[in-house]
Amino acid sequence: MSLRVVRPGVLSLLQDGGRRGVHRLGLATAGALDHEAYLYCNRLLQNPAHSTAIEITAGGLQLQAQVDTFICLTGAAMPLSINDAACDGWTVHRVCAGDSIHVDYAVSGARAYLGVADGFAVTPVFGSTATVVREGLGGLTGAALAAGDALPCPAITRRRRLQLSVAERPRYQRQLTVRVVPGYQQKHFSRIEQRRFFGAPFEVSPHSDRMGYRLIGPPVACDITAIPSEGICAGAIQIPPDGQPIVLLADRQTIGGYPKIGAALGLDTARMAQLTAGCVVHFAPITPATARRALQLAQRFTYQRLLQEIPA
Amino acid sequence: MDVRLLCVGADAIMLYAQAPQGGAVAFIGALADSIERELGGALVDLVPSYTSLLVIYDPLQSSHTAMARQLRQLARNAAVAQEHAGKTVTLPVYYAAEAGQDIERLADNAGLGVDEVIALHSSRKYRVYAIGFAPGFAYLGDVDERIACPRLATPRLQVPRGSVAIAERQTAVYPAVSPGGWNLLGRCPTTLFNPHSKPHMPVAVGDNVRFEPITRTEFLRMGGELE
Numbered sequence: 001m002s003l004r005v006v007r008p009g010v011l012s013l014l015q016d017g018g019r020r021g022v023h024r025l026g027l028a029t030a031g032a033l034d035h036e037a038y039l040y041c042n043r044l045l046q047n048p049a050h051s052t053a054i055e056i057t058a059g060g061l062q063l064q065a066q067v068d069t070f071i072c073l074t075g076a077a078m079p080l081s082i083n084d085a086a087c088d089g090w091t092v093h094r095v096c097a098g099d100s101i102h103v104d105y106a107v108s109g110a111r112a113y114l115g116v117a118d119g120f121a122v123t124p125v126f127g128s129t130a131t132v133v134r135e136g137l138g139g140l141t142g143a144a145l146a147a148g149d150a151l152p153c154p155a156i157t158r159r160r161r162l163q164l165s166v167a168e169r170p171r172y173q174r175q176l177t178v179r180v181v182p183g184y185q186q187k188h189f190s191r192i193e194q195r196r197f198f199g200a201p202f203e204v205s206p207h208s209d210r211m212g213y214r215l216i217g218p219p220v221a222c223d224i225t226a227i228p229s230e231g232i233c234a235g236a237i238q239i240p241p242d243g244q245p246i247v248l249l250a251d252r253q254t255i256g257g258y259p260k261i262g263a264a265l266g267l268d269t270a271r272m273a274q275l276t277a278g279c280v281v282h283f284a285p286i287t288p289a290t291a292r293r294a295l296q297l298a299q300r301f302t303y304q305r306l307l308q309e310i311p312a
Numbered sequence: 313m314d315v316r317l318l319c320v321g322a323d324a325i326m327l328y329a330q331a332p333q334g335g336a337v338a339f340i341g342a343l344a345d346s347i348e349r350e351l352g353g354a355l356v357d358l359v360p361s362y363t364s365l366l367v368i369y370d371p372l373q374s375s376h377t378a379m380a381r382q383l384r385q386l387a388r389n390a391a392v393a394q395e396h397a398g399k400t401v402t403l404p405v406y407y408a409a410e411a412g413q414d415i416e417r418l419a420d421n422a423g424l425g426v427d428e429v430i431a432l433h434s435s436r437k438y439r440v441y442a443i444g445f446a447p448g449f450a451y452l453g454d455v456d457e458r459i460a461c462p463r464l465a466t467p468r469l470q471v472p473r474g475s476v477a478i479a480e481r482q483t484a485v486y487p488a489v490s491p492g493g494w495n496l497l498g499r500c501p502t503t504l505f506n507p508h509s510k511p512h513m514p515v516a517v518g519d520n521v522r523f524e525p526i527t528r529t530e531f532l533r534m535g536g537e538l539e
Contacts, residue, residue: 021356021358024359024517025513026446137447181320181321184320228363229361230366232359234321255444260320262321291371292371
């Protein structure tokens with residue numbers, strides 16, 4: 001019982017909530033980049049929070065159901081159709097064995113999450129099914145989805161058909177303000193350089209990926225060029241000698257020797273993962289206490305929006 | 313041992329040991345172990361590296377100030393129990409051009425014979441400073457300065473599994489096939505990273521590694537592979 005991959009699209013990866021306690025082995029955290037969209041995918045399907053889903057980058061995924069189940073697509077606006085009939089995102093849909101599921105290229109946003117009732121049944125490695133292609137770990141075989149892959153999932157005949165109302169869905173725009181807790185080598189950036197970093201617009205480079213988002217803007221200078229290699233937290237903003245910031249994401253290397261000016265808030269890196277090349281980012285400094293309050297508020301409100309039931 | 317704590321993100325604190333590298337690396341290794349034991353569910357992950365330790369925690373379970381207080385306390389206790397010096401692991405190496413294609417160039421550049429390079433590389437006990445770059449990749453140091461050698465100008469796309477290499481005064485074994493720019497001296501038949509069995513790695517930060525020269529026959533018998 002599975003969904004079979006007919007066409008994998010640009011880049012489709014099995015992901016979950018990622019790994020913990022693995023950095024001492026040199027392994028990345030991995031996991032869904034836009035954890036808000038991923039969380040809603042599982043909430044809508046009434047799955048356990050960290051059930052395995054497909055992270056679709058850019059789009060172009062085609063699957064064939066070989067089992068009766070329910071699916072849901074959240075995140076970037078990628079037109080979804082089942083047997084060529086258009087279906088709404090952020091909504092649970094029934095699929096039957098033989099149905100063709102098509103996720104087209106994104107109209108807005110960059111990453112969508114396709115989940116299935118009870119999640120894909122994949123054996124976790126280091127406590128997670130998240131795929132890191134560079135490490136050859138997670139997913140089915142440590143690689144991106146390929147045509148012919150069978151994604152195991154159980155037959156499910158009953159599930160409430162839930163939906164997040166259009167007004168409640170995130171809107172992915174082409175610019176974003178990213179909140180940053182300054183830290184790491186912040187003191188090695190002069191006041192003028194910090195003003196430049198927190199004042200100037202930066203453009204998303206096409207060389208952005210799950211390891212990090214590369215930004216293009218006025219060079220930000222640091223008075224040191226290298227430091228002894230040290231641990232890199234999620235969202236850390238590395239400034240290499242060319243002065244172009246790199247915001248490090250879930251697949252980041254665990255240690256590195258470039259100076260860092262601080263770390264972006266996870267709530268905002270989730271949104272950042274929906275930006276495509278050419279989109280604009282501004283940075284805004286916040287204190288650790290404000291950052292924590294924002295995370296608490298997200299936990300109580302942003303992640304708890306009411307879901308509606310579609311009448312049968 | 314004195315530590316400096318620095319908030320580096322909404323969910324992360326960096327801890328720097330204020331001491332010369334040798335003692336601080338062992339201290340960081342011991343402290344990482346005790347943090348793992350004591351912090352429980354609030355701890356998300358840890359990255360020990362050289363004389364620093366990154367602590368990633370769940371900000372919904374603990375605040376920056378509460379976490380900093382706990383870390384300071386654990387650092388004081390770890391400093392008391394400082395004799396934890398790490399275990400010593402011996403790794404066999406088949407040193408030869410067919411297993412490490414840069415050994416002759418490295419010897420020439422150093423004005424040494426290949427035998428002398430092997431003797432210098434295998435006569436020292438190295439400290440594991442950090443693990444990163446790839447799963448199970450341990451940064452070891454410091455090699456004798458006579459055999460220190462800069463990275464290749466253009467990294468290779470594929471370095472064979474088990475390759476023993478030098479970059480500057482660091483040395484390492486590539487646990488799996490990967491791209492890499494270090495100078496290759498030989499090959500180690502020991503599995504350095506196994507996702508399916510515990511322990512996943514024979515070494516941890518703060519441990520010591522010694523290299524022991526072996527023959528081609530021994531290398532092959534121990535499961536080593538040559539192209």
